[in-house]
Amino acid sequence: MQVWKTRARSSNKRSLLKTLSWRTTASIDTFLIAWFVTGAPLAGGAIALGEILTKLVWYYLHERIWAHIDLE
Known part of the structure; x- marks a missing residue:
C-alpha cells in the first residue's frame, strides 16, 4: 500500500482556496x-x-498532509 501519492485534484491552489472558504x-x-x-x-x-x-x-x-495520504 502506497501511502504518499500526488493527485492532480489536490493542487496547492485548490487547497488554498478551500482553506480561505472554510476559514471565512x-x-x-x-x-x-x-x-x-x-x-x-x-x-x-x-x-x-x-x-x-x-x-x-x-x-x-x-x-496538504492529507492530500498525500492514500488510505486505499
Whole structure:
C-alpha cells in the first residue's frame, strides 16, 4: 500500500482556496458565538480575528498532509 501519492485534484491552489472558504465560514461562526457569549460585538471581532490568523496556517498544513495520504 502506497501511502504518499500526488493527485492532480489536490493542487496547492485548490487547497488554498478551500482553506480561505472554510476559514471565512468558520470565522463568521466564531464571531457570532463570541458575540453571543460576551454580549460585545467588538470582543467577538477580536476573538474571530485571532482565530483567523492562526487557523488559516493550521488548516492549510493539515490539508496538504492529507492530500498525500492514500488510505486505499
